[in-house]
Amino acid sequence: MTPEIAVRLAACDIQVAAQAKDYCMFVRGECLALVKTDGERLISIGSSGILTEKGLAYLVWMDGKAMLSAHGSQIAAEAGQVEAIRKFSEDLSDIIGPRMDTDAHG
Numbered sequence: 001m002t003p004e005i006a007v008r009l010a011a012c013d014i015q016v017a018a019q020a021k022d023y024c025m026f027v028r029g030e031c032l033a034l035v036k037t038d039g040e041r042l043i044s045i046g047s048s049g050i051l052t053e054k055g056l057a058y059l060v061w062m063d064g065k066a067m068l069s070a071h072g073s074q075i076a077a078e079a080g081q082v083e084a085i086r087k088f089s090e091d092l093s094d095i096i097g098p099r100m101d102t103d104a105h106g
């Protein structure tokens with residue numbers, strides 16, 4: 001990850017919570033996403049989720065209703081949770097997405 005990306009993440013209150021061989025975990029509040037890496041390059045952003053009592057839950061839509069799905073169970077998502085996941089995903093994509101495009105072609 002470049003210093004520029006690190007600064008932009010910090011400005012959006014997004015932190016790197018963990019790093020493994022091929023992935024980084026980015027978090028903000030209860031939201032998190034895994035990003036596939038190749039060395040220092042950020043390759044692709046996985047789905048964003050939110051931490052719940054049952055672990056990581058992903059936002060899904062069932063019959064037009066926002067639900068949080070974790071370990072085979074679904075609970076209704078609150079409007080604030082939907083907005084937090086949406087905004088986190090958008091911010092992460094805005095920061096990392098353009099860099100992934102550059103790396104893929106550079």
